[in-house]
Amino acid sequence: MMAEYQTTTAAKDAPKPKGPGWSFNWVGRIGLAIMLFWGLVAFVGPWLAPHPPGEIVDWDYFGPVSGDYWMGTDYLGRDIFSRILMGARYTVGIALAAVTLACTLGVILGMIAAVAGGWFDMVLSRLLDAFNGIPSLLFGLVVVAAVGSSIPVLILTLTAIYMPGAYRFARALAVNVNTMDFVTVARARGESTRYLILQEIFPNILGPVLADLGLRFVFIVLVLSGLSFLGLGVQPPNADWGGLVRENIEGLSLGAPAVIFPSVAIASLTISVNMFIDNLPTKIRDRSE
Amino acid sequence: MPQSLLPWFLVIQRLGIALLTLIIVSFAVFFATELLPGDVAEILLGQAATPEAVAGLRAAMGLDEPALSRFIGWLAGLASGDLGTSYVNKMEIVELLSGRLRNSLQLAGVTTLVSVPIALSLGIGAAMWRGSLFDRVVTVLTISVISVPEFMVATLAVLIFAVWLDWLPALSYGADMSSLGTMLKAYAMPVITLSFVVSAQMIRMTRAAVIETINTPYVEMALLKGASRKRMVLVHALPNALGPIANAVALSLSYLVGGVIIVETIFNYPGVAKLMVDAVSTRDLPLIQSCAMIFCVSYLMLITLADLIAILSNPRLRR
Numbered sequence: 021m022m023a024e025y026q027t028t029t030a031a032k033d034a035p036k037p038k039g040p041g042w043s044f045n046w047v048g049r050i051g052l053a054i055m056l057f058w059g060l061v062a063f064v065g066p067w068l069a070p071h072p073p074g075e076i077v078d079w080d081y082f083g084p085v086s087g088d089y090w091m092g093t094d095y096l097g098r099d100i101f102s103r104i105l106m107g108a109r110y111t112v113g114i115a116l117a118a119v120t121l122a123c124t125l126g127v128i129l130g131m132i133a134a135v136a137g138g139w140f141d142m143v144l145s146r147l148l149d150a151f152n153g154i155p156s157l158l159f160g161l162v163v164v165a166a167v168g169s170s171i172p173v174l175i176l177t178l179t180a181i182y183m184p185g186a187y188r189f190a191r192a193l194a195v196n197v198n199t200m201d202f203v204t205v206a207r208a209r210g211e212s213t214r215y216l217i218l219q220e221i222f223p224n225i226l227g228p229v230l231a232d233l234g235l236r237f238v239f240i241v242l243v244l245s246g247l248s249f250l251g252l253g254v255q256p257p258n259a260d261w262g263g264l265v266r267e268n269i270e271g272l273s274l275g276a277p278a279v280i281f282p283s284v285a286i287a288s289l290t291i292s293v294n295m296f297i298d299n300l301p302t303k304i305r306d307r308s309e
Numbered sequence: 310m311p312q313s314l315l316p317w318f319l320v321i322q323r324l325g326i327a328l329l330t331l332i333i334v335s336f337a338v339f340f341a342t343e344l345l346p347g348d349v350a351e352i353l354l355g356q357a358a359t360p361e362a363v364a365g366l367r368a369a370m371g372l373d374e375p376a377l378s379r380f381i382g383w384l385a386g387l388a389s390g391d392l393g394t395s396y397v398n399k400m401e402i403v404e405l406l407s408g409r410l411r412n413s414l415q416l417a418g419v420t421t422l423v424s425v426p427i428a429l430s431l432g433i434g435a436a437m438w439r440g441s442l443f444d445r446v447v448t449v450l451t452i453s454v455i456s457v458p459e460f461m462v463a464t465l466a467v468l469i470f471a472v473w474l475d476w477l478p479a480l481s482y483g484a485d486m487s488s489l490g491t492m493l494k495a496y497a498m499p500v501i502t503l504s505f506v507v508s509a510q511m512i513r514m515t516r517a518a519v520i521e522t523i524n525t526p527y528v529e530m531a532l533l534k535g536a537s538r539k540r541m542v543l544v545h546a547l548p549n550a551l552g553p554i555a556n557a558v559a560l561s562l563s564y565l566v567g568g569v570i571i572v573e574t575i576f577n578y579p580g581v582a583k584l585m586v587d588a589v590s591t592r593d594l595p596l597i598q599s600c601a602m603i604f605c606v607s608y609l610m611l612i613t614l615a616d617l618i619a620i621l622s623n624p625r626l627r628r
């Protein structure tokens with residue numbers, strides 16, 4: 021029915037497009053579905069929670085899975101299911117904010133460096149390469165030790181850790197596009213640097229940049245969870261998924277299910293993003309190859 | 310410049326970049342911890358922080374000098390092996406670190422010995438039988454390990470080996486180290502976890518490196534002249550993939566630096582990373598700085614080594 025509708029209206033005068041399309045395989049679709057699911061949960065989750073996430077509802081700690089508490093209870097007797105729904109907001113929200121900032125900054129600087137070249141490019145590249153010489157979790161540890169942990173600090177730290185990588189990636193792509201004929205023509209026409217970056221280069225590196233954004237999102241979720249696991253991320257009584265694992269890891273030897281579900285939540289998010297970006301629609305993926 | 314000197318020129322250039330990086334990194338570590346809100350002397354004195362006492366302590370610790378001169382003094386101290394004293398227990402940091410560093414290096418060494426042979430054979434095997442069931446299983450497993458946090462791998466390892474199978478103790482230390490058997494048991498869990506994390510990266514990169522060589526015309530030629538698949542990979546492709554593989558091994562080992570922080574914390578292993586995480590919770594700045602520098606230097610050494618191998622093993626630069 022969709023197809024009929026399209027042929028009668030939009031695609032009437034245009035010939036049927038050949039080559040890369042928007043469709044992608046079922047692995048990518050499952051990945052996208054799980055991603056969207058967690059995005060939705062991060063948005064509306066707290067209203068769906070059957071129990072208040074911060075309240076002790078079960079007088080027994082490390083309770084088993086039951087009709088009342090779908091994923092058991094934690095070390096204080098709080099409902100794990102509600103806490104995971106609330107934790108999605110921290111994990112997904114912080115990671116999304118950090119990856120957006122990191123990639124926006126990195127891509128803009130990368131394109132400017134590629135187009136401008138010269139000393140600006142050299143100094144910036146050397147400086148950011150040096151930044152890559154610091155292991156990411158360690159950088160987080162040192163910053164949190166120095167300034168203390170809060171959500172803005174976490175977002176900015178994660179941005180600082182992953183911006184150099186985004187810069188390097190975007191710059192490498194932009195340098196390639198920059199030597200192509202249509203950019204030379206635009207430059208000969210006398211277009212401004214701003215026009216070159218926005219109209220000629222950016223549309224042609226967008227696909228790989230989006231895939232890179234997904235990969236960086238996964239890394240950020242992992243480092244954020246790692247920091248929270250060490251007790252340096254989101255602070256109690258709130259907890260993101262890494263924090264939930266930290267709180268409940270002792271329950272492991274008691275056979276409590278409390279630690280398993282937050283771990284599964286992290287894994288499902290990161291694996292689904294990986295599945296999606298490995299199987300992006302060819303229309304996005306093959307743009308500048 | 311003669312062609313034969315080109316690789317050495319690149320090596321010297323790479324070492325120069327590493328040195329520059331090291332200076333920038335130490336600068337970042339020093340100022341990240343030094344310019345924190347709150348005065349160190351005041352925090353240390355706590356209740357007894359009268360203005361005179363604070364001023365006296367600041368002078369005694371050299372805190373009243375400008376930050377840049379303290380930075381240079383700190384660097385000079387690092388270079389000569391004087392790391393200063395801990396704020397919390399007033400011990401020489403060198404003393405605190407020496408035993409811990411040996412423990413961490415032992416852990417890293419054992420992990421390397423375990424993971425490199427396993428990862429290389431799995432990676433080369435997956436490339437050799439590319440597209441087979443074996444290859445697909447290895448690929449799915451490595452992607453899963455890479456996409457979950459290190460602490461989850463550790464949690465799973467505890468769940469399987471300590472809780473369900475009851476083979477190994479969940480905590481590594483505190484167990485007695487009298488015989489070889491008990492010592493192996495104590496090391497097993499951290500080593501298993503770290504090996505998983507490091508091998509996953511190594512397998513992926515090794516597989517990619519071998520497949521890239523297999524796709525070259527001369528290897529195809531070997532297949533066409535009638536060499537078996539095994540001979541084609543092991544005799545014709547592998548020698549030329551050794552450079553990229555060694556590069557992959559060094560790069561993957563740099564994941565030890567991040568993994569070790571999590572693993573030592575989980576298993577309560579008395580290494581540098583545990584010391585650093587504890588120092589973070591007590592805000593013991595000189596100790597944090599020293600630990601951070603140890604990690605940065607080892608990380609930098611590994612990635613520089615990876616780059617050097619890549620340069621030196623590239624025959625196109627040797628012509």
